[in-house]
Amino acid sequence: MSADKKLDPATALIHHGYRPPAGFEAPQPPVHKASTVIFPNVAALRARSWKSREGYTYGLHGTPTVYTLEERIATLEGGLQTLLVPSGPAAIALVDTALLKAGDEVLIPDNAYGPGKELARQELAGWGITHRFYDAMNPASLAACIGPSTKLVWLEAAGSVTMEFPDLRALVRIARERGVLVALDNTWGAGIAFDAFELGDGLGVDISAHALTKYPSGGGDVLMGAVTTRDDALHLKLKASHMRLGWGVAANDAELVLRSLPSLPLRYAAHDAAARQLAQWWAGQSSIVQVLHPALPGSPGHEHWSSHCRAAAGLFSVVFGERIAPERVDAFVDALKLYKLGFSWAGPVSPVVPYTLSMMRDAPAWKGVLVRFSIGLESADDLIADCAQALKASGLG
């Protein structure tokens, strides 16, 4: 209906006849928000298809803003199709729920992101989907775990908190030979550090799950996840579950990520350079027994990082040995001034978290307390000075 002078103002304000001229172009894409999507006629409504990106059906399944971000994330990761979900764990959950059914088994690295392991232990187990945790640093461990009911193998590089970099090509090859789908949690690499879909030797993952909350957002103020593929049939399978589960994202959140994406390569490089400077400095400190950063020689999986990657995320951990009382480490963390205590990473501030190793792994390779640093965009020299003063203040320096 078009505007009509005879309409009551209450109606005219809703059914207004003005249409701005088409063809507006600006550096940032427009923000289209909707639950209801309006069809031009009955035939168009009846012909709607949530499977195709040729049109729109309902705001939950995509607006121009969401489609635009999906396309850009697919490009970032070297995939062909992307689905957006409300968080990183939702990306993991979408892959698991879409691809697994009762009687199936999923294999997860024992150093994977914790909530993904908990999902397997709780919800998946409750639905009759079994799981096994394998040692990502020992490909034979994956080979030994794959059985007739294995339908999905998860990878993560680098490992969560302990930062081991696995031999991705070897792990993908084992799964491929057994005909099992491979999904990677690609949050650390973010499409920048390595090409998940082209790892070399003709090998690549089938699915990349990515917590856009981290580098693509870059602000510490948006929660979002993405599931990227290179296969139409696999994408449609995921998309069908995505629709039935109702996991869409808000256009305003998509807008924030779209605004941050152009600076992602620059930010990733800056976080990387600063984190390596910090990690080097820590390697010279006598209070710790190891620095865990895959780009540092001597760190677990450094050789695999070297052969797969051209960059690294701004994350590393330091291990305070058993001879240092955990309370001392806590005092060190509390004495930090620039670093902030908190989870997540890849925003402007530098979060720090102490972890007790024995609580994280069945058989941790190290004993004692580990502190995970996520380097933000502050000056690396200031962050080093902050670590030095906190070590002194806690009697460790």
Ligand SMILES: *Cc1c(COP(=O)(O)O)cnc(C)c1O
């Ligand atoms: C942070 C993170 C997630 C979780 O995503 P959020 O959207 O931040 O909750 C999942 N996987 C990995 C590897 C992560 O680092």
